[in-house]
Amino acid sequence: MTFGSAASLSRRALLLLGLAAVAMPGGLPARAEAPLSVVATTGMIADAARRIGGDAVEVRALMGPGVDPHAYRQTRTDIAAMVRADLVLWHGLYLEAQMEEFLRKLGERKPTVAVAEGLPRELLIAHVDYPDKFDPHVWMDPRLWSKVVEKVRDTLATERPERAEAFAANTAVYLAELEALAGYSDTVFGSVPESARVLVTAHDAFSYFGRAHGFEVLGIQGISTQSEAGLQRVAELVDILVDRKIAAVFVESSVSDRSVRALVEGAAARGHDVAIGGELFSDAMGQEGTYEGTYPGMIDHNATTISRALGGDAPERGMAGRLAAGS
Numbered sequence: 001m002t003f004g005s006a007a008s009l010s011r012r013a014l015l016l017l018g019l020a021a022v023a024m025p026g027g028l029p030a031r032a033e034a035p036l037s038v039v040a041t042t043g044m045i046a047d048a049a050r051r052i053g054g055d056a057v058e059v060r061a062l063m064g065p066g067v068d069p070h071a072y073r074q075t076r077t078d079i080a081a082m083v084r085a086d087l088v089l090w091h092g093l094y095l096e097a098q099m100e101e102f103l104r105k106l107g108e109r110k111p112t113v114a115v116a117e118g119l120p121r122e123l124l125i126a127h128v129d130y131p132d133k134f135d136p137h138v139w140m141d142p143r144l145w146s147k148v149v150e151k152v153r154d155t156l157a158t159e160r161p162e163r164a165e166a167f168a169a170n171t172a173v174y175l176a177e178l179e180a181l182a183g184y185s186d187t188v189f190g191s192v193p194e195s196a197r198v199l200v201t202a203h204d205a206f207s208y209f210g211r212a213h214g215f216e217v218l219g220i221q222g223i224s225t226q227s228e229a230g231l232q233r234v235a236e237l238v239d240i241l242v243d244r245k246i247a248a249v250f251v252e253s254s255v256s257d258r259s260v261r262a263l264v265e266g267a268a269a270r271g272h273d274v275a276i277g278g279e280l281f282s283d284a285m286g287q288e289g290t291y292e293g294t295y296p297g298m299i300d301h302n303a304t305t306i307s308r309a310l311g312g313d314a315p316e317r318g319m320a321g322r323l324a325a326g327s
């Protein structure tokens, strides 16, 4: 609280200086208010904050492409950025397991909001390993993620109430884009033969995806990448691949592909050819500055890649022709 009022005091001081400059003949032009400086843990949260905040915010994501949030621990640079920021947005639901203690402490000193924590419990999937926890991978269902996007909008509006109207308008545009993506996903997954609606990946990041689109999802590792992939689990999955003639399995950009390759080899040894259906963005988005490096691009890429590899019908370049060729 003291930090908040100190910040608004200095904002007022800046505003007065600005007014003084305008009043002075030949003075400096009035400066617009400095953008709200926001640090977000994951790229998905940062994407929402950027789209909603526009030029009223300056957003930095701590976890870039290929980074595993379950294992990520804050660096010195991250700590400095979070201490300096006006607002810190994190996911919660025990996604940032290694950062949680730091983030909770930081929350005693400055606005620090876990944007997925407030989701209604009845919409969450229970964590298989911890009965008192939930599966954190809610961004895998764009309609569920929309509720988190609204939380980001409300949080930004609390910090910059004078920009609330613009934030609401930007959010409406972004949410319409997410709804279009969800509709595209429904269509392309609907074209996958029912018996082929099985998604085998490196870790259990796709339960919300499976629930939204009627896919059975099987991960080699559990919900967190921190659990060991057992040989027994690999053998079980090889049996399933062979028995059900599953055509493709998928690697993830933020998890080692070693265990997925073990599945392919195991199935081949039993005379069943399984393809690597492509690389999915599970817990991190694609390269910064590309379409795949945005949340809509991430979802478009996954929907397009999965449906094409499992016998469905989807345009090679995705919903709006924006996916990189051969991605």
Ligand SMILES: [Zn+2]
Pocket: 070, 137, 203, 204, 205, 223, 224, 225, 282, 283
């Ligand atoms: Zn994960």
